[in-house]
Amino acid sequence: MIPIAHPVFDDNEIDAVSAVIRSGVIASGEQVLSFEKEFAQYCSTLDAIATNNGTTALHTGLLACGIHQGDEVIVPSFTFFATASSVSMCGAKPIMVDVCEESFEINPDAIVESVTSKTKAIIGVHLFGQPCNIAAILDVCEDHNLIFIEDCAQAHGAEYHGKKVGSFGAIGCFSFYPTKNMTTGEGGMITTNDVSIAERCRRLINHGQEKKYLHTEIGYNYRLTDIGAAIGRVQLRKLNVMNQKRNNNASFFSRNIHHPDITLPTIQEGCSHVFHQYVIRVRDNKRDDLVSWLSEHGVGTAVHYPIPVNEQPVYSDSQNPPCPVSSKLAKEVLSLPVYPDLSEMELSHICDSINRWS
Ligand SMILES: Cc1ncc(COP(=O)(O)O)c(C=O)c1O
Incomplete structure (x- = not known):
């Protein structure tokens, strides 16, 4: 049977994982920092923050953009569930709008009809690996003072007019699940050009710690392991x-x-x-x-x-x-x-x- 998906591994991933295990540092080490740096470089963004999956990347990124209870966030109705559930996880309301038949992407006209005084952000999903209509969405965001968020879970390396996805929105959120274009087993990444969003993401994925054992807000343990990061670094090169x-x-x-x-x-x-x-x-x-x-x-x-x-x-x-x-x-x-x-x-x-x- 030809399977629907199959990750591409060779000895390089095996060697990278072995080296991490032999080093004894399998979490919160250099591999994660290097992976973040290399991923940011690949997407031409200022920073990147690794997470333990794509859903937690979205949840963290939305919180860091200030999404909270009472807000509405516009999402496409035709996407993986996590695009919308991550909004609900922030206590906000996902407003699902229809998509275009030919491209499968969120319909910019439907977005305009759904904007209310509570709308805070729009999540554009680059579904199946194709960038959504970023120019049209950015226009709506500018007209209504909304935050643009990119769900890049399915589109590592895709470009819109020559520029990588993940570099257009306040944040871009990636998944490294095994079926994706590159994998870390489970894993995710948030890309951003905003220093304060990056700082808040780093706090949120690490129990809201400002520094070790000093907790300035309620956060989570959403950290990627060094084993995952080592696999991700090899996958990124390929x-x-x-x-x-x-x-x-x-x-x-x-x-x-x-x-x-x-x-x-x-x-x-x-x-x-x-x-x-x-x-x-x-x-x-x-x-x-x-x-x-x-x-x-x-x-x-x-x-x-x-x-x-x-x-x-x-x-x-x-x-x-x-x-x-x-x-x-x-x-x-x-x-x-x-x-x-x-x-x-x-x-x-x-x-x-x-x-x-x-
Ligand atoms: C469009 C989209 N958003 C978010 C996610 C969530 O990513 P993860 O499964 O790594 O939590 C996925 C994963 O399939 C996805 O396809």
């Missing part, structure tokens, strides 16, 4: 090559999948896509049939995401208006394996299997 391979695989699919019931993903103007997922759309409620067919032919697939965030039971009494495009996409989307080390034979097999489906 990221551009891994993203190029994802792009090559995506181009292969786009050239070779031909089926009347399938719509292929598109790349929006000014965006460099890193294809965290290659997401096709299957018309007329035929998606589940294709899932079974591909499974019978040894191809693993996944649905990102079967239920829009605004339709999740936990948000059922939030009185969020319906998001019809998200509801439609939830019934149509299907992610194909696009990870870097797929062989040409596997790529051809995936395309042939799809083209032969009827």
